[in-house]
Amino acid sequence: MAAKFRPYPGTRDFYPAEMEFRNWMFQTQREVCERYGYGEYQAPVLESTDLYRAKSSEEIVNEQLYTFTDRGDREVSIRPEMTPTLARMAVDRPASCLLPLRWFSIANFMRYERPGRGRLREFYQLNVDLLGAKGPGADAEILMIAVDLMRAYGASDDMFVVRISDRRLLDLWIGIDDREKLRRIGRLIDKKEKITEEAFAEELAKECEDPELESRVRSFLAMDNASLDRDPDEIVAHLKLEGQKADDLLAVLNHLIAVRLLLRKSGHEAAVLFDPAIVRGFDYYTGLVFEIYDTNPENRRAIFGGGRYDRLLGQFGKEDIPAVGFGMGDVTLEHFLEGHGLESSRTVSHRAFLTLMNNDLLGETLKLASELRSEGVHIEASLEATKKFGKQFELAEKKGFRYVLILGEDEAKAGTVIIKDLQTGSQHAETRHTVADYLKKR
Structure with a gap:
């Protein structure tokens, strides 16, 4: 073992x-x-041990320093402060x-x-x-x-x-x-x-x-x-x-x-x-x-x-x-x-999960991902289609995404993107030019 x-x-x-x-x-x-x-x-994380002998407290020098001699026969320590x-x-x-x-x-x-x-x-x-x-x-x-x-x-x-x-x-x-x-x-x-x-x-x-x-x-x-x-x-x-x-x-x-x-x-x-x-x-x-x-x-x-x-x-x-x-x-x-319950007060970045309907759409899907990233949206894109399309939604939910983007063949031709809100279950279409603004507002 x-x-x-x-x-x-x-x-x-x-x-x-x-x-x-x-x-x-x-x-x-x-x-x-x-x-x-x-x-x-x-x-640098390493300093001469003499630096701490002269400038740090006795407790740090005598009890807490990680000290060793390097191959040049120099006594060095990992910085404690x-x-x-x-x-x-x-x-x-x-x-x-x-x-x-x-x-x-x-x-x-x-x-x-x-x-x-x-x-x-x-x-x-x-x-x-x-x-x-x-x-x-x-x-x-x-x-x-x-x-x-x-x-x-x-x-x-x-x-x-x-x-x-x-x-x-x-x-x-x-x-x-x-x-x-x-x-x-x-x-x-x-x-x-x-x-x-x-x-x-x-x-x-x-x-x-x-x-x-x-x-x-x-x-x-x-x-x-x-x-x-x-x-x-x-x-x-x-x-x-x-x-x-x-x-x-x-x-x-x-x-x-x-x-x-x-x-x-x-x-x-x-x-x-x-x-x-x-x-x-x-x-x-x-x-x-x-x-x-x-x-x-x-x-x-x-x-x-x-x-x-x-x-x-x-x-x-x-x-x-x-x-x-x-x-x-x-x-x-x-x-x-x-x-104090403040760890959840941070502002979450604009982020979404981009699905892949089929492998023939991979190029167009990655193009959409690049467009959105250039607008400041954080995108995690699927790189391989799944037998059951719903599996991608399950993965997005497990990873903590609220919004999922869907780009099918019809959407690619029309220049639109479907946005699904996993929290409410609702979905609607946005043009490719307005997707970034929609996500940022939310």
Whole structure:
């Protein structure tokens, strides 16, 4: 018996029907990004492993990289994320990359992790990045794209929430100089919703090792969306900060307030909330961070997220380049669309099934198919007549076609085509010149 081969664990095969859905999903992303003036780029799936050692999180490098040595004795890895590659490309051709740079890509990635709901080893991801622009306007634009993407899929603002914060807030609020402790506390906050409150409290006490520090972290997490309605000076005074730290915290709070004001004026604020618990896992984030959450009670989880990473590109070149962006994975997006019944909201292309009455009409049938295709209609044509003509109707119905076109000898002479609606059972004749318009209107 022949061996039964299956896809590699954590990967998927995509059959034509699934690809139709995925192509709609990715085309929607392209259309939204292009409306904002973003250009699409692509890069090799393999990179030097050193790129990720220098620029990715420890978890990705130590646990999730697919790494091997090629025949040239070079250590390479399958890309687990796109941001380091983007930075490499932008710095490699500075003269041709006029700032601000608006780029997006839709690519596949691999990470060696345990497959589960919303998480696979191979996944596809939209990456959107704005380079060379700082200030609240740039951050607001990225958040506007994120909201518009969700709306483009037919999602209403109550189906999702964009939770935003700033990585600098935690550092300034806690006010300790131990960078490693700050990093550990940040990562603990990042996984807060994935563990029980008891487990979080136990780990927080262990990390802080000081009741006063623990209390300060708790007060930080007690902030909410209404906190941005308060006078920033009052918040700084309450924390008893002085000097540069006070100025820095004030600047961060005013920045978030300005971003929210821009979102309000552009009609995007309804879906955005301030949440200090959003810190993100990657070490390269330097400012704004955000995550888009599904509000479906059956799927309350992050769909995608991103933030500002102003110092990452400077590690490749001579100077830092301000940058902000996000990545939207296909797996969690599909679950969101399915959970809200939005996967069927896509516009179906103009398509029809063209039958073949007899083999002598094959040439004329293919000619009609070419005419309709040139008008933008998607045609699947029968290439061989069947003994029972009704079998072609059965095949069309099984394949999901609503309209079937019939071209017999009489129709070929008269310059007409019979259109049968499989849903209603009705049929009528159209001239060859009006068939395309008829199908497009329906």
